[in-house]
Amino acid sequence: xxxxxxxxxxxxxxxxxxxxxxxxxxxxxxxxxxxxxxxxxxxxxxxxxxxxxxxxxxxxxxxxxxxxxxxxxxxxxxxxx
Numbered sequence: 001x002x003x004x005x006x007x008x009x010x011x012x013x014x015x016x017x018x019x020x021x022x023x024x025x026x027x028x029x030x031x032x033x034x035x036x037x038x039x040x041x042x043x044x045x046x047x048x049x050x051x052x053x054x055x056x057x058x059x060x061x062x063x064x065x066x067x068x069x070x071x072x073x074x075x076x077x078x079x080x081x
Contacts, residue, residue: 033058043057043058
């Protein structure tokens with residue numbers, strides 16, 4: 001997999017790869033997580049398979065999980081209308 005990291009004039013960074021396009025804003029939150037060793041090792045292997053960092057992989061996975069959660073909440077609220 002080939003990845004390219006670029007910074008636009010507005011300071012927005014983005015990564016382009018065969019599988020994924022991610023925009024990262026200049027200011028981001030930071031989270032510390034304590035993981036079981038087997039989960040950490042699995043994430044490291046997964047990230048290596050995709051030629052990316054564990055941080056990048058976890059950011060992608062958490063972003064997808066939050067989007068799915070929000071979509072589920074929105075669907076649940078539609079029945080209330």
